[in-house]
Amino acid sequence: MSGVLAAGGLAVVLAWVVFALTGWVVAAPVSVWLGGLVGALAVLLLRDMLPLRGLVALLAPFGVMLPALALRHMAAKLGLPVVPFGALELAVFLVAYLVFLAGAMGALPLEVYRLGYAPWPVAAMVLAICAYGFVTGNWFLPLIAVLGQALWLTGWGSSNWFDYVTHVLLVPVAAVVLVLRLF
């Protein structure tokens, strides 16, 4: 099943890339449907080709957050109601995530990633995110946290919950969005 999850994640990321590129030429919803079509066909027909295997090697595990953000972006372009993240939220996330990565590298004496293997810390982190969503009225983060927890429990993919709710590409994504938001 982890192969199916990876294929799905790759299809969504490819769809978003095509959507973003064609968005310069054609408006939504055409760019969205075009992206979805290319992403789906690429994964269905070309998944054994070297470029796609390279992309899987490069980007897997895709997790839940990265594909969900891509879908969210495309959904917003289709006119669906999406509550954007605030600049402060993005800045706090970016700093926290960079500290998390620095700890994983051993540059800081923090071993937060290790907590993602164990049920009690995962339970506490998911509950905290749900509480945050309840306070802010934003359902997106609770949905990702709980979906990640459900997939983590299935054993189909990573044995670490953080692999579902984070992805190193979130660093440039969050940084670019934050810069665009501020300037």
Place this chain on the structure above:
Amino acid sequence: MHLGILALTLLSLGLSGYAIWRDKGLEWSFAVSTPPAPQGAPRFETVFDYSVDQGVAHAPAIALREGGADIVWFQGSSEAQPDVEIYRARLTRTPDGTWQADAPAAIIKSPALGDVFTPQQLVVTMGNTIENEAKPDSLYATVVSVGGWAMASVADVTMRDGHPVHARKLNLSPFLNRSFLVKSPMVAYADGSHGLPAYFEMGSTYGALVRFDEKGRVRDQRRMTGDGVKPIQPMVVPLDADRGVAFLRDFNDSGRLYVSRTADGGQSWSRAEATDIAHPNAPVAALPVSGGRLLMALNGGAQSADLLHLAVSEDDGATWRVIQTLDRKPGDARYPMLRRLDDGDILLVYSHGTKTGLRAVVMNEAWVAAQ
């Protein structure tokens, strides 16, 4: 909106309850084996000697099996090249007690490994490969899909009839599970599970002991770090159920061998400290021998890996006495691995000729005791 989030919260509580109920936790008591007492005449014999005319053959590991062992290494035109393959030579003890080595053969090629990966993906090259002692016919291979060793991952590879049939990366880091490698053999725990000594090679680098759940998925990892040192390739030796020692290579070229100790079965490790042992930037191998002693294969000198020594410690690794120098010819003798065979003898493998050949030596406890 708030009702939806409340529903998600309740779902999370249910999932958490199930996860906590299902989780068996980890036992942190080392399995302590008693080495056999010295018996019979001392024996020390070279059972395998192999060289390549071109390219490299390096990082040999020992995979135990009934009546012998497999030696597993990587071989190709150069380290980290796409043509690197994992080779194997089967060592078998004949009824008359002599050793027979099969011709080396490639057992894992990068494209074939990529085919059996879940999910299927590109594998560019491979490196250090060791036995997965927790699962029959399985290996832990260091694989690279992009970049160099700092971008490597550890793959759990299931073999059948000498070929890979399934592989998956271990979930060890938030950098897309990258930058972890293996070198040393696994550590047995009293509950029958195993710990995997591994190391993170990006940035400040550190050693780690990885634990698994009953399905072989990563369940925990504990670090071995130091100050101003890059401690990698931990060689973990249990001393009793709770105490253990890890010998660490310093990737910083300090010219010293480092050591980290645990008193709680590997849950926590002391800061890696330099030993008095002058040692190049290279790994060591060690295992317990009779009389409460430790046997180590190590290089001599702070900068040179020309010589490979066998040394014995009678104080849990605090001090060492060289008992034999194994390789006196010029050229690096590196990457030793020591494992105990099913008959109680000790098998040592290492690479020589600056990564262009491999040698395997079998010795018994009587030989070690006589030195």
